[in-house]
Amino acid sequence: MIERLIKQKIIKGLKSVPIVALLGPRQVGKTTLAFQISGEFSDKKTSYLDLELDTDINKLQDSESYLKRFENVILIIDEVQRKPDLFPNLRGIVDLRRRAGEQAGHFLLLGSASRDLLQLSSETLAGRIRYIELTPFNALEIYNDDPLSFSVEKLWFRGGFPGSFLAIDAEESWEWLNDFISTYVERDIPLMGPNIPANRLKRFWSMLAHFNGQQVIYTDLAKSLEVSHPTVKLYLDVLTDFYMVRQLQPWAGNTKKRLVKSPKIYIRDTGILHKLLNISSLDDLLGHPALGSSWEGFVVENIISQLSSKWQYSYYRSATQTEIDLVLEGPNHKIWAIEVKRSASPKITKGFHIACADIGATEKFVVYSGTERYPLPNHTEAIGLIEFLQLLSKNTEQDPA
Incomplete structure (x- = not known):
């Protein structure tokens, strides 16, 4: 069992607020982690409902009466986005228990839709719920599990979904990814998203892969897909809401x-x-034009998944093309400028330093594919991904309460 970095955050949430919503894409390990966490509470039992099962859905025909049965129990409700009318009853039960002195740890909700989508149905839970996102495996989690055999290339190429990363061989990983993509567009997204033809959404998703790491140009995408500008934006938002795409804001x-x-x-x-992109081996990836953007996206996603809510992230690019791949803004006026390079001997341009001056960067890093940490000109440091994630984790732990 690979220890997930957010495990203690979830436990703390269940000890602090009545409801914790653990959100993330399907097949990312939410249910496994929820059961692991349930064993951490010696003073409470746990019970489990899976809203993909008709038998469990039927139990909630009179949800108020059913849910009231679970006193001093952490009730885990899986795929909660499938029953949005549940949220008002959760509020009533939480308020009733609070008046009885039971302040926290009532419900652990597991959902495959984004916080924004869930909030449309759960506004009544304001002040009673904490949202936590579970991402696919982070590089630091894999490294901590077995530092001696850690391979960043394996995680980078296969991705962090447990079914792909832990597959017995590369072929099985490839087949798992193929099944996952097909299931997502044919079944999972239609359950909550708008009525989008599966073939068109899959084609759009593949098109986006060719734009990975670039600015969105809606008109180009719309022309290629032969749909309108608003339709492209809708498709992009759907894939974002279901954790498949990240839109990194400027x-x-x-x-x-x-x-x-x-x-x-x-x-x-x-x-x-x-x-x-139909890149079926690491060797193919190393010779592919998408090499740099793939590595950049991998590093950016690993860093963002490590951040606490006290940090903001964005990218910087001016009209004159001075650019910073990732800008992190944290407590105590920290502004970290991060350039991502695949090269083992990274070089940085004058434009990066100009951009750092524009934003008032307090630290400048180049995260590259090597492991040695060493200084570069103009108060910049080259640093490997694992060491940078460890540095970020240390700074996050020291953030003021």
């Missing part, structure tokens, strides 16, 4: 320079990215 601080305002898009899991 930096929005004060500067006199004209900045690019479109988000950059990344396929969040590189295993899925490589499957969509």
Whole structure:
């Protein structure tokens, strides 16, 4: 069992608030982690409902009466987005228990739709619920599990979904990714998303893979797909809501320079990215034009998944093409500028330093494919991914409460 970094965060949430919602894509390990966490509470029993099962859905025909039965129990409700009318009853039960002195740890909700989608149904739970996202495996989790045999290339190529990363061989990983993509567009997204033809959404998803790490140009995508500009935006938002795509927003601080305002898009899991691009081996990837953008997306996603809610992230690009791949803004006026390079001997351009001056960067890093940490010109450090994630984790732990 690979220890997930957010495990203690979930346990703390269940000890602090009545409801914790653990969100993330399907097949990412939410149910496994929920059962693991349930064993951490010696003073409470746990019970489990899977809303993909008709038998469990039927138990909730009179949900208020059914849910009231679970006193001093953490009730785990899986695929909660399938029954949005449950949320008002959860509020009533939580308020009733609070008046009785039971303040926290009532429900652990597991969902495959984004926080924004769930909030449309759960506004009544404001002040009673904490949202936590579970991502595919992070590089630091895999490293901590077995530092001696850690291979960043395996995680990068296969991606972090347990079914792909832990597959017995590369062929089985490839087949798992193929099945996952097909199931997502044919079954999972239609359950909550708009009525989008599966073939068209899969084609759009594959098109996005070719734009990985670039700014969104809706008109180009619309023309290629032969749909309207608003339709492209809808499709993009659907894949974002279901954790398949990240839209990295541009930096929005004060500067006199004209900045690019479109988000950059990344396929969040590189295993899925490589499957969509039909890159079937690591050797093929190393010679592919998408090599640099794939590595950039992999590093960016690993860093963002490590951040606490006290940090904000964006990218910076001016009209004159001065650019920073990732800008992190944290407590105590920390502004970290991060350039991502696949090269084992990275070099940085003058434009990066100009951009760092524009944003007032307090630290400058180049995260590259090597492991040695060493200084570069203009107060910049080259650093490997694992050491950077460890540095970020240490800083996050020291953030003021």
